[in-house]
Amino acid sequence: MIENIDPKIRPEIWQIMAQHTGQVSDATPQARAIGVIITEVTKANATGTMEWREDLVGDTQSGTIASGAVITFVDQICGAACMAALTEPAGFATLDLRIDYLRPSRRGHNLRTKAHCYRISRHVAFVRAMAFDGDSDDDQIAAVQATFMIIKSRKDMLKRTNPETDKGESV
Amino acid sequence: MIGPKETIAQLIENVPYIAHLGLVFNLESGEFTTSLPYKPDLVGNPMLPALHGGVIAAMMELTAMGQVILISGSPELPKTIDVSIDYLRTGKPEATFARATITKLGRQVANVEAVACQSDPLKPIAKLHGHFLMVGE
Numbered sequence: 035m036i037e038n039i040d041p042k043i044r045p046e047i048w049q050i051m052a053q054h055t056g057q058v059s060d061a062t063p064q065a066r067a068i069g070v071i072i073t074e075v076t077k078a079n080a081t082g083t084m085e086w087r088e089d090l091v092g093d094t095q096s097g098t099i100a101s102g103a104v105i106t107f108v109d110q111i112c113g114a115a116c117m118a119a120l121t122e123p124a125g126f127a128t129l130d131l132r133i134d135y136l137r138p139s140r141r142g143h144n145l146r147t148k149a150h151c152y153r154i155s156r157h158v159a160f161v162r163a164m165a166f167d168g169d170s171d172d173d174q175i176a177a178v179q180a181t182f183m184i185i186k187s188r189k190d191m192l193k194r195t196n197p198e199t200d201k202g203e204s205v
Numbered sequence: 206m207i208g209p210k211e212t213i214a215q216l217i218e219n220v221p222y223i224a225h226l227g228l229v230f231n232l233e234s235g236e237f238t239t240s241l242p243y244k245p246d247l248v249g250n251p252m253l254p255a256l257h258g259g260v261i262a263a264m265m266e267l268t269a270m271g272q273v274i275l276i277s278g279s280p281e282l283p284k285t286i287d288v289s290i291d292y293l294r295t296g297k298p299e300a301t302f303a304r305a306t307i308t309k310l311g312r313q314v315a316n317v318e319a320v321a322c323q324s325d326p327l328k329p330i331a332k333l334h335g336h337f338l339m340v341g342e
Contacts, residue, residue, distance in 0.1 A: 062249055064246060
């Protein structure tokens with residue numbers, strides 16, 4: 035994909051992301067801890083997988099993956115879709131996320147999430163995602179809606195975490 | 206009926222993910238709270254650094270589930286129908302605390318709210334609102 039692009043033109047963010055798919059994210063310690071892998075990136079879209087693991091189980095009787103781990107997983111893929119929609123480098127933070135569970139995931143089944151950022155403005159990005167516990171579209175386990183705040187400068191981002199300047203305003 | 210301590214012990218045993226997260230359930234003070242000690246692999250953004258939003262969500266959700274089990278007196282694991290999380294502030298690399306309130310405990314569904322904060326209890330870092338199914342399918 036990248037080879038066909040005129041070297042004079044700077045590759046888009048999603049194109050750079052697409053070159054690094056298939057590996058466990060080193061940039062996000064928690065994504066690595068639960069084994070999130072981004073498998074495919076196109077403009078404003080991201081797909082990822084998370085392997086079924088005993089220590090991520092939320093109910094030993096059914097073997098379903100804990101909702102908390104699923105939320106971290108979908109949040110990560112929604113964030114990747116948001117990043118793949120950016121036209122220039124920026125930071126972003128999850129503003130809100132809603133997840134509806136259609137059914138519990140099955141024991142031993144790896145999870146897969148497809149996320150699409152369907153609208154991005156200067157300050158906010160809107161993302162929808164679906165999570166599955168199989169290869170078919172019939173294997174959907176959850177529906178997700180997330181909103182991200184776009185943070186343009188690193189200075190802004192650091193200001194938000196500095197207790198000196200944090201006068202209690204919301205992020 | 207089994208006591209709150211046994212109920213929570215059963216919850217921890219049924220949910221291996223609680224140990225993975227390192228979530229601690231506190232029943233001593235009379236009010237049920239949870240705490241999540243900081244560890245490096247909970248970080249979502251190492252540049253800031255900030256806790257992963259999913260970790261904060263997971264913590265609040267497990268707190269909500271614990272509260273449902275304690276109030277309903279049923280050791281059966283509530284199933285999450287939906288949760289909605291509002292992120293209010295960046296989760297700093299330090300201990301996080303959560304508590305949950307049952308808004309309505311129905312026969313089938315519990316409507317629960319949870320809130321997480323860090324060093325300053327007046328500055329919540331995230332809020333959760335969720336519905337939990339209390340009966341087997």
